[in-house]
Amino acid sequence: MAYLLSYMRRFLPALLLPALLLLVPCSGWAAAGGTIVVGGDHNYPPYEFIDKDGHPAGFNVDLTRAIAEVMGMTVEIRLGRWEEMRRALQTGEVDILQGMVQADVRAKDYEFSPPHSIINQSVFARRGTKPVRDLNDLKGKDVLVQNGGMMHDYLLEKNIGARIFPVDTHVDALRQLAAGKHDYALVGNLPGLYLSREFGLSNIVPVGRLFAGQPYAYAVKRGNDQILSQFSEGLTILKNTGRYEKIHDKWLGALEPSPVSWRKIVTYAAITALPLLLLLSAIGYINRTLKKEIAHRTREMQLQQQQLIQADKMASLGILVSGIAHEINNPTGLLLYNLPVLKKIFRSAEEHLEERFRQEGDFMIGGLRYSQFREDIPLLIDEMQDGATRIKRIVEDLKDFARKDTSEMDQSVLLNDVVRAALRLVDNSIRKTTGNVVTNLADGLPAVRGNAQRIEQVVVNLILNACQALPDPSKGIVLTTGYDPERKEVLLLVRDEGVGIPKEDLSRIADPFFTTKRETGGTGLGLSVSASIIKEHEGTMIFESRPGEGTTVRVALPALQGA
Numbered sequence: 001m002a003y004l005l006s007y008m009r010r011f012l013p014a015l016l017l018p019a020l021l022l023l024v025p026c027s028g029w030a031a032a033g034g035t036i037v038v039g040g041d042h043n044y045p046p047y048e049f050i051d052k053d054g055h056p057a058g059f060n061v062d063l064t065r066a067i068a069e070v071m072g073m074t075v076e077i078r079l080g081r082w083e084e085m086r087r088a089l090q091t092g093e094v095d096i097l098q099g100m101v102q103a104d105v106r107a108k109d110y111e112f113s114p115p116h117s118i119i120n121q122s123v124f125a126r127r128g129t130k131p132v133r134d135l136n137d138l139k140g141k142d143v144l145v146q147n148g149g150m151m152h153d154y155l156l157e158k159n160i161g162a163r164i165f166p167v168d169t170h171v172d173a174l175r176q177l178a179a180g181k182h183d184y185a186l187v188g189n190l191p192g193l194y195l196s197r198e199f200g201l202s203n204i205v206p207v208g209r210l211f212a213g214q215p216y217a218y219a220v221k222r223g224n225d226q227i228l229s230q231f232s233e234g235l236t237i238l239k240n241t242g243r244y245e246k247i248h249d250k251w252l253g254a255l256e257p258s259p260v261s262w263r264k265i266v267t268y269a270a271i272t273a274l275p276l277l278l279l280l281s282a283i284g285y286i287n288r289t290l291k292k293e294i295a296h297r298t299r300e301m302q303l304q305q306q307q308l309i310q311a312d313k314m315a316s317l318g319i320l321v322s323g324i325a326h327e328i329n330n331p332t333g334l335l336l337y338n339l340p341v342l343k344k345i346f347r348s349a350e351e352h353l354e355e356r357f358r359q360e361g362d363f364m365i366g367g368l369r370y371s372q373f374r375e376d377i378p379l380l381i382d383e384m385q386d387g388a389t390r391i392k393r394i395v396e397d398l399k400d401f402a403r404k405d406t407s408e409m410d411q412s413v414l415l416n417d418v419v420r421a422a423l424r425l426v427d428n429s430i431r432k433t434t435g436n437v438v439t440n441l442a443d444g445l446p447a448v449r450g451n452a453q454r455i456e457q458v459v460v461n462l463i464l465n466a467c468q469a470l471p472d473p474s475k476g477i478v479l480t481t482g483y484d485p486e487r488k489e490v491l492l493l494v495r496d497e498g499v500g501i502p503k504e505d506l507s508r509i510a511d512p513f514f515t516t517k518r519e520t521g522g523t524g525l526g527l528s529v530s531a532s533i534i535k536e537h538e539g540t541m542i543f544e545s546r547p548g549e550g551t552t553v554r555v556a557l558p559a560l561q562g563a
Contacts, residue, residue, distance in 0.1 A: 035074045036227060038064050039094035042079040043169035045194050046251045047099055047117070047216075050079055059251035060098040063116060066243055067234030081168050083148030089221055096227055100219035101150035105157050111222050113232040115215030116244075117252070121151060122189035123208040124177060124196075132184070132208030138162040142182035144173035150214070151186040171195045178204050190252070325395045332395070335388040343381045350374065393424060409536065412447040412560060413455055415481055415490050422459035423479075426467075433467040436476030445483055446559040448490050450537040455557075458530040458541075462494040462553050465527065469498025469551060489539075489556040496552075501545040509543055 040048040040060055051057040056077045068075040078085075078094065088094040090109075101119055102112045123132045132138065139161040145152040147166035155164055165182055167173050173185040174192060178201040185192070189206065196204060218235075220228045238244040353370060356363065362371050419441060423430070430437055448455075466477045475497040482491045501509060510531040534541045537557050545551035 035076050037093065037095045038075050038077045038098050039085040039088055040077065040079045040098045041082045041085065043171055044191055047191065048079060059247060062247045062251070064098045066238055066247060067231055070237050071230055071234040073230065082146055086148050095220070096231065097219045099216055102215040102217050103150060105153050109222060110219045111225055111228055113218040113228055113235060115217040116235055117216040118213035119216040120189040120209060120213055121186065121211040122192055122206040124174065124185045124187060124192050124204050125183065125207040126177065127203050127205055129207050135160050138184060141184055144176060144182050144185040146170055146173065146187065171199065174201055174204060328391065328395050332388050332391045335384065336392065339381055339385045339388065343378065346377055346381065409450050411450060411452050413450050413452045414447055415445055415492060416441045418452055418456045419459055419479060419481060419492070422456050422463060426460055426463050429464060429467055434470055434473050434476055438476065438478045440478065440480040442482045445481060445490055448557040449560045450557070454533045455537070458533050458555065459492070461527065461530045466494055466496035466498065469496050471499055484556070488559045490559050492555040494553045495550065497550045500547040500549055501543065501551055502547055506543060506545060
């Protein structure tokens, strides 16, 4: 007896181990630590497909990866032709299919998890085709189906008399149908709509839905229930944690029609039952619209009033300038007449004064020694004459600027002359602002047709704006003229090194009464008037600016024909 027990202890483990191995299913080893191969259709969007980068994508793919994560499994997803994937499941090359329609015709070969989706099958046809009410309407017709798909299996089982044309994918069926081949395509409703939109197959539409929603689930070869139970458990976890809903909404939410909730039904009923509420809402809307319109009209009237006031101010300023210019011109004319006479008298007396200097040596005259007097007096007379000449020129420019414009737009204007006149007019403002003004006036510019006075007004406004934009005297202004032969335009560029214009203000810079210098007396009319003048001359004025880097104004005027 002791010998028998010893024998059993030695050889029983060796005898039991093979028996235990026979009891463990092969799939159990994959689930325990190996890689589970998950198969699917390579062209069944939005459920499963190969994306443009060659990677598996779609609702089924994301769902499989999420289940593998929560269950601690390692999976390999393989997508290919559907009939090949079904064959691979039977041969054991694939452990589980991540999406298959569950039906009685497949029950003898497959086991299914709880459904993760509902598939509706539809009949697609070219526009204008008579609707299909039931399967009998397909009798004698050419029907496209996916090879090995649910509808292929179903039509073979029912044998309704349709001529069946299997193709590899849903998109193949829809493309052939759109190209005029065969009569119908029997495919999944959602994939059919998705692919029709994706590939622009606008001439095909659903003409009948022959099946109610069919369960769409994970499927394994019958007998391989251990892997199936793991995927079923993972699917339950995803649904309970809300993660399933996120994946569903990502791929299917925008395509599936959203159901009408009871809350919406009650809301619509309440609106229908209370027409008075609609009437009151309409009255309220009209009231608000009228208030907005009144406020808008009020702002327009205020703006027009401000424009009239400003126009009156400008007219008064013109009259005032004309009067002052006349009064200044009278004494200036006397200076310009008398200073040459005075210089001539000095030259006449200079000979006698020199003779006395030679005889007596240096002597006092008018509080100065003659040696200094003879050097300084001619210079003083010349400076006074130059100053008087400059006063006369500035007054003339000011009179031209303030004179009421009654001339037609028929003058031949040289832009360089206008720029020089504008610089003389605002010379005092420039001197107070900066000592760094550069002019690059191109030679031989053609003339432009228009009004010299009004163009000068534009240049003056642009120079003054540039001066006001400079943060300190070290910054400068550059005025450049040129010619664009392609567009036949004469150009003026006024560039400053100022503070620049914010992006949000750049589009409004030429609007009437828009100004960023209101606190320093700005009216916001200068650039608006300038833009109007350039438009009258059939030209353009463009602003380019960056805050902190300055502003460039580009004025383009059409060259005079033949100039």
